[in-house]
Amino acid sequence: DRRYGSLAHATEPNLKSDRGGLRDITVIRALAESWLADHDHEVVDAASRTLRDARDALQAVTGASGTRLGRADQDAVAALTGHSTADDHHAVLADAARAVTWELHRAVRAAEAAIAPGGSATRGVGTARRPALERLGHGVIVQAGEVSVDPSSRDLLRDVAAVRHAATTGLPLAEATLARMAQEPVAPLLPAQRDVLVDALAGEHLADAYEALDVKGVFSRWVPGWTVIRNRPQRSAVHRFTVDRHQIETVLEAQRFLSRVSRPDLLLVTALLHDLGKRPGARDHAAEGAPLAETAARHLGFDRADARTIATLVREHLTLVGLATGRDLADPSTLRELLRAVDEDLDTLELLRALTEADAIAAGPSAWSTWRADLVDHLTDLGRDALRGTETAPRTRLAPQRSAQEAVLAAVRRSDSAQVIYPAPLDDEPIAQLCLGAPDGAGVFAAMARVLVRLHLDVHSAVVSTQDGIAVNTWWVTGTQADLPHPSVMRSALDRELAHRDRADARVLELPPAPPLRTTEDAPVVTLLPGASREASVVQVNARNRPSLLADVAETITVHGLQVRSAHVMTLGRRAVNVLYLTDQHGRALDAPTVGRIVAALMDAASS
Secondary structure, eight states: OTTSOBTTTOSSOBTTTSBTSHHHHHHHHHHHHTTSOOOOHHHHHHHHHHHHHHHHHHHHHHSSOOOBOOHHHHHHHHHHTTOSSHHHHHHHHHHHHHHHHHHHHHHHHHHHHHHSTTOSSEESSGGGOEEOEEEOGGGEEEETTEEEEOTTOOOTTHHHHHHHHHHHHOOOBOHHHHHHHHHSOOOOOOHHHHHHHHHHHTOTTHHHHHHHHHHTTHHHHHSTTHHHHTTOOOOSTTOOSOHHHHHHHHHHHHGGGGGGSSOHHHHHHHHHHTTTTOOTTOSOHHHHHHHHHHHHHHHTTOOHHHHHHHHHHHHTTTHHHHHHHHSOTTSHHHHHHHHHHTTTOHHHHHHHHHHHHHHHHHHOGGGOOHHHHHHHHHHHHHHHHHHHTOOOOOOOSSSOOHHHHHHHHHHHHHHSSOEEEOOOOSSSOSEEEEEEEEEOOTTHHHHHHHHHHHTTOOEEEEEEEEETTEEEEEEEEESOGGGSOOHHHHHHHHHHHHHTTTOTGGGOOOOOOOOOOOSGGGSOEEEEOTTSOSSSEEEEEEEEOOTTHHHHHHHHHHHTTOEEEEEEEEEETTEEEEEEEEEOTTSOOOOHHHHHHHHHHHHHHHHO
16 A cells, blocks of 8 residues: 555654555465465564564653654664664664565465466366466566566576566566576676666666565675665655665656667666665765776676766766755856766766756655756756857846846945845746845845744745945745745845844844754764865855754854855755855955864854
């Protein structure tokens, strides 16, 4: 039932009701009691013990009868069940859940066949009854609604052709065929085998075929490096799946782009391998995964040149979205970094664009949106134009509207006070643009950020600029213009904030305290991005999101007497990534001692 989650993939699984949980074990045993279908008792009993031990430990830890294994309890439950870490315990639970899901699938199919009129595995009546089977090419057989192989066939494409048929038709692989595949010797694929495997990756039922291959250990034998990431949980709130299943989901999403790239085979295989670097202890999974992906690609039958391209895409699979959403697109350094990442090759750029979207959508709904797609598309267009030697296309969305900036600039000059304009929306995207202006000075950026917090506006992005001593800052916030306070309300609030920005008590934001950090993944990370800009020092603040985060960061910058040339904000699940282009009072990049001080101060601000 799709109303319930998958225990194997959930970050906070329900040990009873999620698919692959204790409830499914009850169904499997009930079918056996009815004499309709039997199951592998050893496998199901072992999975039952694993899940019951986890349930009992959970209830001992919480003192309640619930079966939802929340993140706050996972470390204690793991320790009580004899596992070193919560990730190790999750991998064991996922393995048990996948085994249960497979056994339930087998039992239900057997029960359906048992109650079908005359049985579903034969055709004809009486003495004319014969096995109902269909012979396909390469030794593949379809019998009783399952895909199997002719064991006498010596066709080298037999096994991968069976997987291709299952992935493209949705018919399940037969138990005996899976068992035989698990025992076959493993060798690097020949080019013909590689091509059939790529066809399987293009199948709409790939996920079902993968789960069958995985539960029998076949896939881990075929793809070098897969065993390490199999069943490995992802603690990011953005991700819905374990690492291995996320890669399968990325392949499924990548199928939509096959007609848009010159090498669809490289796109599918890169999607399959892009997170091989997410191993225990990995610091940079993209960089560490690139050589692993290259090795796996060679094993899967690709030549050295193609394997190097796959390695490049794996190494850079976060680069495009990171640059587009976290860097100043008007800074030439941003485009130069993208072109270096794709080795100044247009085909590689197109593959990276497709992989970027497929990876994000496969991760979860909060990892991709139309405004992020616009930023990625704009930077991709800049890259295409540069590689083709054509003129850069004008930017139309998620860029400050020049007419609004000029109007605010003129109004501030006339009044010598804060001004607010809401530019007309360009589309139906639920993100509104605000243009705020005021005489520039220390604390103006922080004051504007505090106003947005006080008015409960969720900031998505910001572009900060100063012209002739006037700060003209453009902000994008969640909601349509109808959701925003009247511009006069915003202007009055900004006037008050600016008038009292020198008073420490007036800068305090009265907000409920943030919950304490529960895991190391909640801790902030502040990083200097060397080479990101020639005109400014670029610092990235990656922290757990909260309403006052940007205001606290801006206040810290003000206290240290620094200027913000540009700011870019991205929200991913519970995390916020703020990329800040900082200069000193003279508009120069920061020296090393100042960088050290501001990084430490921003770490404190993001932790509070």
